[in-house]
Amino acid sequence: MLPELHSHPSGRLGRATLTVFAKELRDTLRDRRTLISTIVVPTLVMPLLMLIAGTVATKVVRRAQAEASPIAIVGGADSPSVMAELRADGRFQIVDTPNYREAIADKRLRAAVELPPGFEAALVRGEPATVTLYHYESELRSGMGVGALEEFFRKLRDRTVERRLAVQGLPMELVRPFAVRRENVAPPEKVGGNVVGGFIPYLIILLCFTGAMYPAMDLTAGEKERGTMETLLCSPVPRTAIVLGKFLTVLTASLASMLFSVLSMSASLVVGAHLLGGGAGALAGPGGSGSPAGVLFAVISPWGMAGVFALIVPVAVLFSALLLALSLLAKSMKEAQSYVSPLIVVIILPAMMGMLPGVELDAKLALVPILNLSLACKEMLSGVWHWPYLALIFGSTTLYAVAALAGAVALFRREAVLFRS
8 A cells, every 4th residue: 555645744746756656666567468568578589589580581591692593594595605604603503494584573583694696606706795684673582693693794794805805915904994992981880870870779769669558558548447546546645646656667667678678689689690600790891800799889889879878768758658648548458559559650650761861860850759869869879979959859859758748647637537438
């Protein structure tokens, strides 16, 4: 039972709020479903599923790369040397099929190559010719097959040019007057920020929202459904303290779920980098070095991650207050789910827009909830700090959060909402 706070000097709003918060937090920790949804699933299940999915996907891709690509050759009867080279290349498995287009569309062939009539003779005479490659756009195995074919004919073209130059007594440099090379001038943290800067805030935003969903519904609509709301309202505690205590419980669940998820997923990435080998090295570029785990964390600015967590707090407050208010309008858990579930789309869309190229942080976008956080986090993880925009984002998000919390408090004071039947 809650103590009679009104009979003691300490029984004011702050102490009452903390008392309700402690009571709700104990009840939440005793609820197996809440623990599973806020701790077990994000901390253990999701990273494990990601690790399993990554391992399976890597093995499938490597197996597909190691297999000979089944391809069809159209024409080529008058080009025996090219045909012999294609058949001798271990990357290809020549398949005879009357309808290669249908076979590619049905994924029975990865690609097909059409050699024009007199292709080999045209090469000898120095006449232009066009080789056509057929493939399945955006299909992984077909992309591997057509990529191997492109490499084969690119090398054949280079050998043909080299042979023609040798006949004329000319150097190869005649067709390659200069070389072009690329060199990265951005520091590792900027590279890493651009690689994962859009994905990390998207993930954190989604985790904060989903972590607050079930506790918000359980502490409002769930209590209505169980009939325990009336017992709590009969206690000598101001309703403002009750709603603030419930809000702090939801906020704690949201932040804890996000934090546990980030830590466990980071550990999963480190384990996955060691198991799969070389996965993290891709982030470092051709000149990358060090262990996979070291490379993985070297490309992300630690101060940027600290900034992300600082900006996520008012967003978590906004989510917790908004979910609490919406769930309070429902009279059952099922109804609350129908109110809350569509919000996931509303949360995801602006977070995804922050990952689009060309969408940059400015004063107007700094006022757009969720999108402003996504853009700011991408900049901070790259080591770029726009302090005026960051202050505007923090202030505007805090204002939205306070408004949502005030709305939740106002709803909790309405009898028609609390005892809706």
